[in-house]
Amino acid sequence: MSAGFPLSTIGTRIGGGGTSIELLMHDLGEALGSGRDTILMLGGGNPAAIPEVIEVWRRRMQELLDDEGATFSRMLGDYDPPRGSPAFLEAMAGLLRREFGWEVTPDNLAVTAGGQTAFFLLFNLLAGDMPDGSRRKVLLPMAPEYIGYCDLGLTMPLFEAKRPRIEHTGPHRFKYRVDFDSLDIGPDVALVCASRPTNPTGNVMTDDEVRRLAKRCREAGVPLVLDNAYGTPFPQIIFREATPYWDDNTILTLSLSKLGLPGTRTAVVVAPPEIARSIQAMTSITGLANNNVGQAIITPLLESGEIIRLSREVIQPFYKKKAAHALKVAAATLPDNIDYHLHESEGALFLWLWLRGLPISSREFYERLKARGVLVLPGEFFFYGVGEEDWPHSRECLRISFSMDRETVERGFEIIADEAAKAFGR
Amino acid sequence: MSAGFPLSTIGTRIGGGGTSIELLMHDLGEALGSGRDTILMLGGGNPAAIPEVIEVWRRRMQELLDDEGATFSRMLGDYDPPRGSPAFLEAMAGLLRREFGWEVTPDNLAVTAGGQTAFFLLFNLLAGDMPDGSRRKVLLPMAPEYIGYCDLGLTMPLFEAKRPRIEHTGPHRFKYRVDFDSLDIGPDVALVCASRPTNPTGNVMTDDEVRRLAKRCREAGVPLVLDNAYGTPFPQIIFREATPYWDDNTILTLSLSKLGLPGTRTAVVVAPPEIARSIQAMTSITGLANNNVGQAIITPLLESGEIIRLSREVIQPFYKKKAAHALKVAAATLPDNIDYHLHESEGALFLWLWLRGLPISSREFYERLKARGVLVLPGEFFFYGVGEEDWPHSRECLRISFSMDRETVERGFEIIADEAAKAFGR
Numbered sequence: 001m002s003a004g005f006p007l008s009t010i011g012t013r014i015g016g017g018g019t020s021i022e023l024l025m026h027d028l029g030e031a032l033g034s035g036r037d038t039i040l041m042l043g044g045g046n047p048a049a050i051p052e053v054i055e056v057w058r059r060r061m062q063e064l065l066d067d068e069g070a071t072f073s074r075m076l077g078d079y080d081p082p083r084g085s086p087a088f089l090e091a092m093a094g095l096l097r098r099e100f101g102w103e104v105t106p107d108n109l110a111v112t113a114g115g116q117t118a119f120f121l122l123f124n125l126l127a128g129d130m131p132d133g134s135r136r137k138v139l140l141p142m143a144p145e146y147i148g149y150c151d152l153g154l155t156m157p158l159f160e161a162k163r164p165r166i167e168h169t170g171p172h173r174f175k176y177r178v179d180f181d182s183l184d185i186g187p188d189v190a191l192v193c194a195s196r197p198t199n200p201t202g203n204v205m206t207d208d209e210v211r212r213l214a215k216r217c218r219e220a221g222v223p224l225v226l227d228n229a230y231g232t233p234f235p236q237i238i239f240r241e242a243t244p245y246w247d248d249n250t251i252l253t254l255s256l257s258k259l260g261l262p263g264t265r266t267a268v269v270v271a272p273p274e275i276a277r278s279i280q281a282m283t284s285i286t287g288l289a290n291n292n293v294g295q296a297i298i299t300p301l302l303e304s305g306e307i308i309r310l311s312r313e314v315i316q317p318f319y320k321k322k323a324a325h326a327l328k329v330a331a332a333t334l335p336d337n338i339d340y341h342l343h344e345s346e347g348a349l350f351l352w353l354w355l356r357g358l359p360i361s362s363r364e365f366y367e368r369l370k371a372r373g374v375l376v377l378p379g380e381f382f383f384y385g386v387g388e389e390d391w392p393h394s395r396e397c398l399r400i401s402f403s404m405d406r407e408t409v410e411r412g413f414e415i416i417a418d419e420a421a422k423a424f425g426r
Numbered sequence: 427m428s429a430g431f432p433l434s435t436i437g438t439r440i441g442g443g444g445t446s447i448e449l450l451m452h453d454l455g456e457a458l459g460s461g462r463d464t465i466l467m468l469g470g471g472n473p474a475a476i477p478e479v480i481e482v483w484r485r486r487m488q489e490l491l492d493d494e495g496a497t498f499s500r501m502l503g504d505y506d507p508p509r510g511s512p513a514f515l516e517a518m519a520g521l522l523r524r525e526f527g528w529e530v531t532p533d534n535l536a537v538t539a540g541g542q543t544a545f546f547l548l549f550n551l552l553a554g555d556m557p558d559g560s561r562r563k564v565l566l567p568m569a570p571e572y573i574g575y576c577d578l579g580l581t582m583p584l585f586e587a588k589r590p591r592i593e594h595t596g597p598h599r600f601k602y603r604v605d606f607d608s609l610d611i612g613p614d615v616a617l618v619c620a621s622r623p624t625n626p627t628g629n630v631m632t633d634d635e636v637r638r639l640a641k642r643c644r645e646a647g648v649p650l651v652l653d654n655a656y657g658t659p660f661p662q663i664i665f666r667e668a669t670p671y672w673d674d675n676t677i678l679t680l681s682l683s684k685l686g687l688p689g690t691r692t693a694v695v696v697a698p699p700e701i702a703r704s705i706q707a708m709t710s711i712t713g714l715a716n717n718n719v720g721q722a723i724i725t726p727l728l729e730s731g732e733i734i735r736l737s738r739e740v741i742q743p744f745y746k747k748k749a750a751h752a753l754k755v756a757a758a759t760l761p762d763n764i765d766y767h768l769h770e771s772e773g774a775l776f777l778w779l780w781l782r783g784l785p786i787s788s789r790e791f792y793e794r795l796k797a798r799g800v801l802v803l804p805g806e807f808f809f810y811g812v813g814e815e816d817w818p819h820s821r822e823c824l825r826i827s828f829s830m831d832r833e834t835v836e837r838g839f840e841i842i843a844d845e846a847a848k849a850f851g852r
Binding site for chain 2: 081131154286
């Protein structure tokens, strides 16, 4: 790839191009670049521009500008400590104590430049090549999982992913469940990781599943990592009752992105103090410090609890309505004579459509949709780590975003339904 | 370190704690935390809060807020492409073409989350363990070099640093020069790297030195990496004539930090297209995208050229005056009967003081100053990679920041002079 310059082993892995997420980002970028109007974009993970939420950011920025003190100039002009802004960390710890009763102090926290960076640091801190010559991996208790994890291993592919049990919950409806019988946390496992709500499926692991996972992790002496990008206390893009979970063997990540601030690249790791300290060390080496803007915007909202109100009264209902509408549209458009199943929509920004018996791969189906101006994500990219054994299910699914306007979802599903009928020869 | 969780080899290197930069950051942080008034902070690299510059950021943020379109909400609410904001990249390429006549397009550029991250990505892309089993290192043509590079190697220590020639340029004054005779770019070298102006010395490599380095790099088939954090076209914290350099075998990094925006963590890599593409790929994997705020603030200033005016008419004169004052204070306070030498102050935010024959190490001297409430940086941390052979010079230097107010510099130098006299037994 490079101008005659050989790439290192790590450079070849993460700078050589050709990873699946890059491929998709490229497709999404090209599609967007070709003119927003002609493309029905059901592929991205960008949060919606919710006017009431944007108004809060505008108000906060104006407050920062109008502040008599040096808040605004310090936000832009000072290096924060690598762990994060002390005021932000204090406010975040306070919120988690108040809301959930967790024994959390700033020593348990470390800010990172977004959730992706949090996982890059966490996975490479604990998994991969070990000093004793062994190799340790990341166990995903339930494939499919978030595509962004897939390429994070600096020296080796990191993942072993388990097949879930598939529970048929109603007509054309299903839910993945952790198959605890197959869940063996061996000595080659560094950590167990799951997103809750799950990107791409919209699944929310039950409280019971989380408790059992946490117990199994503790017994095996490995941390449980929960990706809470869509969860509570913010942004609460979660449509069923679910108790947030954290303990002293658990690492939880929170993010400002789905709240509506992805452009600030701000996430927080909640972890045992030693892990938080390691993340802080890695931040200082890989970037000196974090950017301050997201933290400065949010801090008073953490202190006042406004962030809870915003999540509960604005963001959650907004996406819940979107999800309900998308489900309705799917039911109205997808032909009854194909064997389709939608995952229960319990959170996040996506419907997960399983076209059982699809005669072509989801990648090919994705290409056909793209040719007709509809962008989704092919499900097979989310099944990394499941092993070589053939599993048709892994090629029969699509991730379909519903965070855009109603018309886009409606027109998109019409074409998806039409192509599905064609693919099945109906 | 971790709560019973073993760290990976990489985790041990960059998340295990105890690196020299962490040690110093900790000291600086603790000192600041103990109350700004009692500490004379001559240790940090934070840019000064220049009122005229802050006014520009305030104006720009207000413009973003007042914009009728969605500029403000997109800045916070949208993921940028991993290479950076298209408008920013176009404006940056245009500025470099206009100012320097370089054949640069957005294909040559990639935004990173600050200069530190740029070097983290660049060094690990090209140096370290290679796919063929060999190992390649980063050659620093002149120690001392920036302390932030020191721990960037993910799998091995990366650096071989060459001793410079020391040229005595006047009474108590010297300048480092590249010793081209000892500069052997062997097959185990992945790239050659230098900061210009240099952190910590304030040295600016001459045009002739840069041209010769570039020629030697091209002949050896390795890129020359120039860290331009303090250079032209912005922030122009450079006090002598020096022609900016870039060619198709050179990688140049620019940063918004010393312009006064370190809190936005924004830098730009200017490189051959294949390298820029690799940086973009690494950004997408390690962080999905960059934060947008610095880019949004700066883009119109790149387009209008205001960033050049600001750098040339405000920022450069501000620091040039600070440098001149610090030199004057140093001459007035340091006793003539000790063998001290100051590096020519040609750029950046620091004086580099060489106490020739210092009977104690610079680390010990640093501790004595700290005990008296003066924080500087001990020079020996900047001489990593010079090898095992004893070199007293590497323990005889201090980095002293001059970006703070005049009184702090004056009171600080009084104590430095007093401790120097004591150390030498004068």
